[in-house]
Amino acid sequence: MEQNQNLYEDYIYYITASPNFRKDGLVCAAKKSGLYYSRDKGKTWKDAYASLKLAAPLPTSSAAISILNEITYVFAGIEGKILRSLTSGETWEVADLDSPAPQVTALAISPNFAKDGTLLAATIQDGILRSTDRGVNWTGWNFGLYDPNINALAFLDPQIVLAGTQSGIFRSSNAGRSWRDLDFPIDFAPVLCLAIRRDGTIYAGTEAEGLHVSCDEGRTWEQLIEGTVEQIQLDASGRLLILRDGELLLSENGGQSWQAARPGFEPAADISALTAPLGLDPAKPLLVGLSNGEIIKL
Amino acid sequence: MTPAPSSSIPEFKQTPETVFQPRTARGFQGGINKIVDAIRPSLGPFPRAVAIARATTTRSPELLDSGGIIARRIISLPNRDEDAGAMYIRGVLWNLHERVGDGVATAAVLFQTVFNQGLKYIAAGGSPMTLRSYLEQGADIIANALDGLTQPIAGTEALIGVAQTVCHDRALAEILGNLISIVGEDGWLEIRAGRGRDIEHELIAGSYWPGALVSKAMIYDTGRSRTVFENAAILITDLAIDSPQELVPVIQAAVEAGASRLVVMCSNISEQAQAILLQSRKSDKLQIIGVKTPGLRSDVQMTSMLDMAALMGGKMLVKAAGDTLTGVTPQHFGHARRIWANEEYTGLVHPQGDPKEIRRHINTLRVAYKNAAKDEERQRLQERIGKLLGGAAAIDVGGLTETEMETRKELAKRTVRTLRGAAREGILPGGGTALLACRPALDELLADRDSLDARAAHRILTRALETPFRTLISNSGNSEGKILGEMEQAGCEVGFDILSGRICEMIPNGIVDVAAVQKQAVISAIRGAALALTIDILVHRKNPPIVTEPNAPGI
Numbered sequence: 111m112e113q114n115q116n117l118y119e120d121y122i123y124y125i126t127a128s129p130n131f132r133k134d135g136l137v138c139a140a141k142k143s144g145l146y147y148s149r150d151k152g153k154t155w156k157d158a159y160a161s162l163k164l165a166a167p168l169p170t171s172s173a174a175i176s177i178l179n180e181i182t183y184v185f186a187g188i189e190g191k192i193l194r195s196l197t198s199g200e201t202w203e204v205a206d207l208d209s210p211a212p213q214v215t216a217l218a219i220s221p222n223f224a225k226d227g228t229l230l231a232a233t234i235q236d237g238i239l240r241s242t243d244r245g246v247n248w249t250g251w252n253f254g255l256y257d258p259n260i261n262a263l264a265f266l267d268p269q270i271v272l273a274g275t276q277s278g279i280f281r282s283s284n285a286g287r288s289w290r291d292l293d294f295p296i297d298f299a300p301v302l303c304l305a306i307r308r309d310g311t312i313y314a315g316t317e318a319e320g321l322h323v324s325c326d327e328g329r330t331w332e333q334l335i336e337g338t339v340e341q342i343q344l345d346a347s348g349r350l351l352i353l354r355d356g357e358l359l360l361s362e363n364g365g366q367s368w369q370a371a372r373p374g375f376e377p378a379a380d381i382s383a384l385t386a387p388l389g390l391d392p393a394k395p396l397l398v399g400l401s402n403g404e405i406i407k408l
Numbered sequence: 409m410t411p412a413p414s415s416s417i418p419e420f421k422q423t424p425e426t427v428f429q430p431r432t433a434r435g436f437q438g439g440i441n442k443i444v445d446a447i448r449p450s451l452g453p454f455p456r457a458v459a460i461a462r463a464t465t466t467r468s469p470e471l472l473d474s475g476g477i478i479a480r481r482i483i484s485l486p487n488r489d490e491d492a493g494a495m496y497i498r499g500v501l502w503n504l505h506e507r508v509g510d511g512v513a514t515a516a517v518l519f520q521t522v523f524n525q526g527l528k529y530i531a532a533g534g535s536p537m538t539l540r541s542y543l544e545q546g547a548d549i550i551a552n553a554l555d556g557l558t559q560p561i562a563g564t565e566a567l568i569g570v571a572q573t574v575c576h577d578r579a580l581a582e583i584l585g586n587l588i589s590i591v592g593e594d595g596w597l598e599i600r601a602g603r604g605r606d607i608e609h610e611l612i613a614g615s616y617w618p619g620a621l622v623s624k625a626m627i628y629d630t631g632r633s634r635t636v637f638e639n640a641a642i643l644i645t646d647l648a649i650d651s652p653q654e655l656v657p658v659i660q661a662a663v664e665a666g667a668s669r670l671v672v673m674c675s676n677i678s679e680q681a682q683a684i685l686l687q688s689r690k691s692d693k694l695q696i697i698g699v700k701t702p703g704l705r706s707d708v709q710m711t712s713m714l715d716m717a718a719l720m721g722g723k724m725l726v727k728a729a730g731d732t733l734t735g736v737t738p739q740h741f742g743h744a745r746r747i748w749a750n751e752e753y754t755g756l757v758h759p760q761g762d763p764k765e766i767r768r769h770i771n772t773l774r775v776a777y778k779n780a781a782k783d784e785e786r787q788r789l790q791e792r793i794g795k796l797l798g799g800a801a802a803i804d805v806g807g808l809t810e811t812e813m814e815t816r817k818e819l820a821k822r823t824v825r826t827l828r829g830a831a832r833e834g835i836l837p838g839g840g841t842a843l844l845a846c847r848p849a850l851d852e853l854l855a856d857r858d859s860l861d862a863r864a865a866h867r868i869l870t871r872a873l874e875t876p877f878r879t880l881i882s883n884s885g886n887s888e889g890k891i892l893g894e895m896e897q898a899g900c901e902v903g904f905d906i907l908s909g910r911i912c913e914m915i916p917n918g919i920v921d922v923a924a925v926q927k928q929a930v931i932s933a934i935r936g937a938a939l940a941l942t943i944d945i946l947v948h949r950k951n952p953p954i955v956t957e958p959n960a961p962g963i
Contacts, residue, residue: 210638210745235745236758250613253799254592256719256770257763258745277763284564288590288799296764 122399123171124216127387130177136198137387137397138175138184139405143167145186147199151387152397152407158184158199172231174217178224178244185229185245187214192231194245205241205248212236215260220285222268230271230286232260238273240286253288255280264304272312272328274301279314281328292328305342305350313350313365315339321352323365334365341384349390353381358398360390372396372408379404427489427946433527435489436496436940443482443494444520447475447501451513452880453576453906473576474822475512476505488948493940500936504928506783509825510574511922511929514840514876518933521872526941529864540938542865546853547934550873551927553849557842558834558923559915564589569918570830573838575823580805580816583609584823587801593831594774595801596794599820601813602804607820609803614746615719615795616755617702617712622677624751625686626697634750635697641667641741644713645725646701647733648676652684657736662694665738670696671747673716673754675709675727699754715792718769720744721761758798770796790828826922833924837914840877841895841903842926847873869934880906 120142128136135151145158172187190211212233220228237252262274278294303315320336341353358371383399449456459469485491568585703709720742725731745758807813836842881888
């Protein structure tokens with residue numbers, strides 16, 4: 111277990127790894143004090159906004175990484191703006207969002223980003239913003255999305271994407287141009303996190319009603335576990351990792367039974383973010399962000 | 409045939425009379441055949457127009473290619489026996505048109521076959537009541553078989569294909585297919601009269617209602633002729649504000665709520681009270697505008713207020729409930745990230761009501777929509793749901809003449825209704841092939857092998873299911889027998905593409921029918937014809953009133 115103390119003590123909203131993590135070792139952490147990146151698989155971290163020479167910290171609530179034509183795109187969501195870097199976070203371009211300034215809560219990159227250049231940004235109060243030019247321009251696309259408080263986004267394929275909101279779950283079948291509400295039970299909302307398997311199975315983590323699964327495109331739902339589920343991670347082998355009531359739980363059988371993901375791990379503060387860049391095999395690294403700003407590699 | 413009058417209705421001086429068989433059947437058959445023969449040319453991708461003379465002689469005949477409108481325009485036949493049959497089928501067809509917006513020509517030819525074949529069987533000694541029972545069973549069997557063939561509509565191209573089958577206007581079909589794919593089957597799509605020749609459209613963020621600024625002087629952005637407030641407090645009421653003093657508690661509550669922008673939505677604001685609002689324009693602490701509560705009728709006003717209050721939160725003040733402005737508190741205000749108003753409309757972008765309450769409100773309206781008995785009620789609910797979902801599309805339909813523009817506008821409305829049905833309930837292989845594919849399912853009727861009536865119903869319905877296909881081919885100038893033979897050799901998954909003149913798979917080539925329309929057309933036609941077969945006696949009244957609005961028979 112490696113612990114990195116060389117960080118600000120501040121809340122970590124999001125951790126994301128490069129799709130090419132195995133080779134480039136790139137991982138980013140969006141924090142209250144800004145965005146940080148590591149090029150050595152989370153051993154050492156640097157301030158990604160150093161080139162901006164900011165007078166004050168720039169709270170960053172979300173981040174996303176994609177690689178296209180050997181260029182690493184890094185996106186970061188801050189209040190009223192989305193930043194884009196084509197230099198792995200060393201220099202930045204700024205896209206201003208429509209007033210009043212939205213608070214970006216999540217960024218999602220299309221699985222077909224190389225061809226469609228599509229990204230979606232979830233916001234609290236202002237619905238979903240969409241870019242089809244690799245993050246240069248952003249426009250609100252909220253047809254049918256009557257709940258503008260978005261907590262989570264997840265792509266199934268380049269066309270189908272889900273949004274978890276305060277009142278339930280919405281589905282788009284045209285890459286975020288329009289949305290329809292799913293039959294997610296209203297009393298189970300808010301939905302804090304989402305994950306979709308390639309076969310279309312949807313997992314939804316809720317604020318107070320646990321983890322739910324649907325195998326029929328969101329028509330019916332089954333509760334897998336109770337509690338507050340803030341994070342979900344899936345891998346290709348069928349494993350499922352959740353952050354439930356502050357605990358990391360792993361299931362090898364689609365959520366039918368659970369075990370501690372890292373037995374003996376007792377964090378010094380609440381876990382607020384996590385990523386498993388190489389899958390959920392217990393032998394592979396798991397990067398965990400804490401509410402005090404620490405990032406721990408398990 | 410008498411066309412629908414626009415200004416005068418001809419007077420019929422007739423004596424009462426009771427008509428028995430076989431004259432009843434002959435008369436009914438004559439009237440039904442005349443109506444169906446008038447509609448028959450409108451079936452297919454190359455619909456031929458039906459010219460119907462207008463009641464006023466100064467204008468050219470009306471050119472129609474919609475079965476529903478053709479049926480509606482024929483309001484009487486000179487022969488009273490035939491008129492009874494014609495008005496019967498007219499009611500069935502118009503009711504279908506009102507419910508699903510399309511499928512009238514298909515229903516008409518199905519109806520005709522079932523009725524004519526049924527009459528032959530009854531004339532040969534069959535029992536009308538037993539036959540009716542088997543025909544109705546057959547209608548249910550076909551409806552179930554169509555359910556089994558139904559596929560969900562996938563993608564914008566499929567929607568454009570459906571639109572094309574209804575409007576036969578590529579430009580209009582592309583716009584409508586695209587817009588329905590964005591706003592969705594429940595979304596709000598407004599079709600307006602355009603000013604130019606072409607069709608223009610726009611996508612509008614949020615929702616808007618017809619509630620104008622109370623004064624032009626409240627337009628802050630003169631360049632765009634509107635006022636936009638961000639994070640405003642919004643008071644919703646149907647009260648009128650007569651004196652400036654009535655505004656005092658509202659302003660105090662807004663200050664208490666920490667608002668820097670206030671929108672007062674009310675039925676009217678007097679000029680003296682408006683002066684207070686206009687003075688606020690220069691204020692850097694609290695700017696206020698007034699807009700009119702949407703809706704001219706009290707019931708429309710109330711539903712608009714309910715919907716807006718659900719979206720924005722807050723508590724509306726209602727005159728009928730005895731509410732006044734004296735007790736306004738910060739909790740009465742709704743909120744939106746943006747609210748805009750101009751001289752016609754007021755719009756909300758990202759209203760800040762409780763999302764769960766909004767969802768419950770929408771679900772309530774969706775249930776009411778499903779249970780609504782009248783088309784007008786369904787349309788009103790559809791519009792309300794569309795506005796609540798957020799995001800709107802508007803089309804301005806132009807034309808060279810006012811007549812062309814009005815015709816295209818009606819066509820656009822009909823196409824949109826069909827597209828919504830397709831998006832909700834799915835699609836079927838088009839070109840009459842879905843009905844052909846239902847023929848084997850009718851074997852279920854033969855469970856009672858000893859029943860002559862069951863076998864007759866099986867034979868009649870099997871033939872009826874071929875009629876739409878045969879009519880389509882015949883309307884396109886091809887030989888139906890030859891093509892049917894080729895199709896049966898090619899397998900059950902294919903049909904005939906009239907446009908390209910080749911046999912191919914229907915859905916992959918964009919040749920589709922709306923499942924809800926086909927199903928309803930089958931049910932209406934078969935049940936309507938089955939009931940008509942049981943009519944034995946006609947009673948003509950003295951000087952019967954001419955009814956221009958079709959009535960649905962009790963089926």
